[in-house]
């Protein structure tokens with residue numbers, strides 16, 4: 775039979791557990807209702823977590839804070855070539871169509887990056903050991919992505935970037 779004391783202890787423990795589950799969301803999240811909905815851009819990046827923080831800083835520095843939708847696919851531009859599957863290209867086109875329809879975006883920004891595992895898998899496992907060749911290969915796939923987007927959405931602006939491990943964002947001009 776449960777004593778009052780043990781019941782109270784269990785109740786307190788239960789309360790503490792509930793509080794510990796609730797507190798993080800109260801402490802670290804904010805209402806998205808406070809964020810103005812005015813995206814101008816769809817960003818396509820790789821899934822590589824190492825670059826997320828720099829990518830956000832880069833976009834903020836371009837005065838795009840709270841003004842972009844964001845989709846991430848392994849290899850970024852490489853996904854449009856059907857890597858690893860044709861469905862990945864389809865996923866990008868679906869996201870672009872939704873972003874364009876719902877948020878009337880005016881621009882697509884694609885950010886590839888140095889030392890990309892997806893590019894290593896598709897092109898050459900040693901690709902990142904030759905930085906000049908690596909950048910040229912990215913330029914080739916970024917240019918293909920540029921042309922395909924332009925064909926489907928001639929009204930959209932398109933910007934291409936190559937993010938380095940040193941934190942630079944190099945603008946790539948298509949072939």
Ligand SMILES: [Zn+2]
Nearest residue numbers: 820822890891
């Ligand atoms: Zn990558």
